[in-house]
Amino acid sequence: MLRKLFPHPYLTLLLVVTWMLLVNHLKLGSLVFALILGIIIPIITAPYWPDRPALRNPIAIIGYVLIVLYDIVKSNFIVAGIVLFKPSSQLQSAWVTVPLDLRSPEAITVLAGTITMTPGTLTADMSGDGRALLVHCLHAPDPEEVRDEIKTRYEARLMRIFE
C-alpha cells in the first residue's frame, strides 16, 4: 500500500522541497499543493521508472556534497590559473580511461557529473557496457594520478552511498 502511494519516496521529497523553494515563502496552502504534486507526479511517472535507486547510506551524501562543493571552488581557481598563465604550447591535455567499480546507473551519472565539475577533468563518453568512463584532462602531466584520484576520492565514496 505504502509502496503504491509512494513509488519513489526520494522523488516525492525532492518535488516537495523544490516546489516550496520555488514558491519562496512558507505557507500551509503551498505545502499542501507541494504534497499533492509530490504524490501525484511519482505515481504518474512510475511506469517509466520501474526501479528506484537504493541509497544505502544517506548520511554519507552530505559529506560527498561538501567535498564536491569544495572541489568545484578549487577547480575554478586551478582552471582560471591555467587559462590565464599557461601558454597553450605547454598544455598537456590527455585522455584517461577510468575503469568503473560502480554498477548502478544513478551512481555512474553522479560520478560522471562530479568528474566534469572538478579540477581539470571532463567526462566525454562511456564504454558500451558501462564499465569504463572516458575522461579528458585539461592539463595532466601524469594521467595515472588523475585516474587514481577519481577512484579514491569520488568513486569509493559513491560506493558507500549507492552499493
Added chain:
Amino acid sequence: MEQIAEITISVLLVAAGIFGLVGSFGLIKLPDTMTRLHAPTKASTLGVGGVLLASMLYFWIMRGQLSWHEFLITMFILLTAPITANFIAKAHMHRFGDKNTMPDTGTPRDWATFEDESKEMEPVMTRVEPKPKVTASDHQF
C-alpha cells in the same frame, strides 16, 4: 552591519565578474574544442555562483527577505553544466573524433560513441530483466 554586508556583496560581485571573464577568455585562448570545454564548465560556475550568492545576501540583509530562488538556480546549474559539456564532447567525438587517438576501454566493448549501431547488442546498465523480443506474430489486434 550594513557596511560589512555592502563590502561582502561588492567583493562577491567583482570576484564573480572576474571568473566569468576568465571563463569567456578561456574560450578564445585554449587551442581546441576539448580543452575549450573546460573553461566554461568550470570557471563560469563560480562566476554565476558568486552573483547568486551576492543576490541572496542583498535581499536578505538589505531588504530583510530571504530568497531561495538563487539556491535553486545554483542547484540547476550544477546539475545541467556537466550534461551540456557531455553533449558537446560527444558531438565533437562524432564529427572529428579519431578512434585511434582515444585510449582503450579496458573492457570487451568499445566507447559508446564509436560502437556500431547496426549491431544488435544486449542491454546493459539496467536492473530490469530484458523483455522477451516482440515478434511480428505477437501483434494480434
